[in-house]
Amino acid sequence: MNSFNEASRVWIYQSDRELTTEEVNSLEYILKQFTTDWTAHDNLLKASARIYYNRFIVLMVDESQYGASGCSIDKSVRLMKEIENKFKINLFDRFNIAYKYNGQVKSVSRNEFEELLKEKVLNGESIVFNNLVTTIKEFENNWEVPLKNSWHNQVFASVL
Numbered sequence: 001m002n003s004f005n006e007a008s009r010v011w012i013y014q015s016d017r018e019l020t021t022e023e024v025n026s027l028e029y030i031l032k033q034f035t036t037d038w039t040a041h042d043n044l045l046k047a048s049a050r051i052y053y054n055r056f057i058v059l060m061v062d063e064s065q066y067g068a069s070g071c072s073i074d075k076s077v078r079l080m081k082e083i084e085n086k087f088k089i090n091l092f093d094r095f096n097i098a099y100k101y102n103g104q105v106k107s108v109s110r111n112e113f114e115e116l117l118k119e120k121v122l123n124g125e126s127i128v129f130n131n132l133v134t135t136i137k138e139f140e141n142n143w144e145v146p147l148k149n150s151w152h153n154q155v156f157a158s159v160l
Contacts, residue, residue, distance in 0.1 A: 004048070004062040006137040013057040013080050013091040014098055014131055016107060023087055024051050031057070034079050040072035053105040055098065056129070057083070057091065060136060097152070100127040100144070117159045124148035124160055 019027065031049035038045045038061075046062040059076055061068045068076075080091050090096070095110040099122060108116070116122045130150045133139045147153055153160070 004046070004060055004136055005064045006135065006140075007064075008060050008062040008136045009068060010134060010136055010139045011059045011076065012129075012131040012133065012139075012143070013059075014093075014096060014107065014129070015055045015057070015087075016090040016093055016096050017055075018105070019051070019054045019087065019089070021054075024054055027051060027057070027083065027087070030079075030083065031059075034076075035059070038072060038075065040066055040069040045072065055105055055107070056131075058139070098129040098131075099147075105129075114156060114159055117156055122147065124153065128152050 028049075028051060031051075035045075035047040035049050038047045043066040045068060046065050048060045050058050050060075052058060057080070083089070084091050096107050097110060097113040098105055098107040099113070100106075101122070113122070124147050126147045127144055128147045128150050130142055130145055130152075132151060133143050142149075147156075147160075
């Protein structure tokens with residue numbers, strides 16, 4: 001990310017479970033192959049991918065050279081669908097909410113998350129992952145944030 005413009009686009013895909021070390025190694029190889037060859041209208045994209053916490057796949061494109069087009073974005077979505085099938089994970093469940101608890105990253109359904117808030121296991125200071133960020137700058141500053149500083153605060157305001 002260091003050599004990428006801070007306005008570079010970011011897409012975050014969250015697995016519904018933690019990946020094993022073997023799976024991460026295999027996945028890193030697949031992602032490297034993809035980002036090395038990823039094009040938009042026959043122009044090679046300056047792209048990268050990383051896996052965070054053995055759970056989040058983060059794709060990045062520095063659009064200061066060439067922008068990601070609809071077709072190139074479709075290619076990345078197809079890749080994520082293939083990854084889902086290969087690793088038996090779900091990357092597109094937007095109701096799967098990730099948070100940190102006792103130094104570990106956990107994820108639960110929206111209903112389970114709400115229960116954790118009601119039971120005061122989690123609160124406004126709890127660290128959540130804002131997978132809606134769209135640029136590297138946002139990713140670096142607003143991805144891992146206290147719940148009170150994220151969209152989660154509005155969605156779950158009634159139980160906080």
